[in-house]
Amino acid sequence: MKELLIKSYEDKYHQQFKEISLNWLHAHNLYEKADDDLLDNPQKFLDKGSFIFLAHFNSKIVGTISLVPVNDTTFEILKLGVVDGYKGLGIGNKLMQTCIDICKEKNIEILTLESSSKLESALKLYEKLGFKHVEIVDVHFESADVKMELKLK
Numbered sequence: 001m002k003e004l005l006i007k008s009y010e011d012k013y014h015q016q017f018k019e020i021s022l023n024w025l026h027a028h029n030l031y032e033k034a035d036d037d038l039l040d041n042p043q044k045f046l047d048k049g050s051f052i053f054l055a056h057f058n059s060k061i062v063g064t065i066s067l068v069p070v071n072d073t074t075f076e077i078l079k080l081g082v083v084d085g086y087k088g089l090g091i092g093n094k095l096m097q098t099c100i101d102i103c104k105e106k107n108i109e110i111l112t113l114e115s116s117s118k119l120e121s122a123l124k125l126y127e128k129l130g131f132k133h134v135e136i137v138d139v140h141f142e143s144a145d146v147k148m149e150l151k152l153k
Helices: 011-027 033-040 042-047 091-105 120-128
Strands: 004-008 051-057 060-069 074-082 110-115 146-151
Touching: 004 091, 011 033, 011 042, 011 051, 011 060, 011 074, 033 042, 033 074, 042 051, 042 060, 051 091, 060 091, 074 091, 091 110, 091 120, 110 120, 120 146
Parallel strands: 074 110
Antiparallel strands: 004 051, 051 060, 060 074, 110 146
């Protein structure tokens, strides 16, 4: 029986967290300097109320996601990534659902994300989960040509 567990980030997993994100960013030619802040300094984000989750599949880390507060009513999804060879197993969905559940528990009104039209499977997942496309304003990443929101209230 294969086992998938979603666990909170621990510093001992920093290298895997960073590598998983950098691998998909570079594979899709989406890496930019703005990515380094979270990838190099996850503890700084955690100290400010963020969450980082890692997907452990048979004890191997195969996925990551970050949930970062924007303000009192909005959180943002960052760095959803699943290792090649483990895609299509529902890992991304489980990571996303973990973040949605936390936002509901915290009475967050809006969950937002920025993405790229290059990431077709991720966009399909977001749409399946109820995210709607919104106008792109004030994006953090130059490569982001998609902005989506999920209204939780």
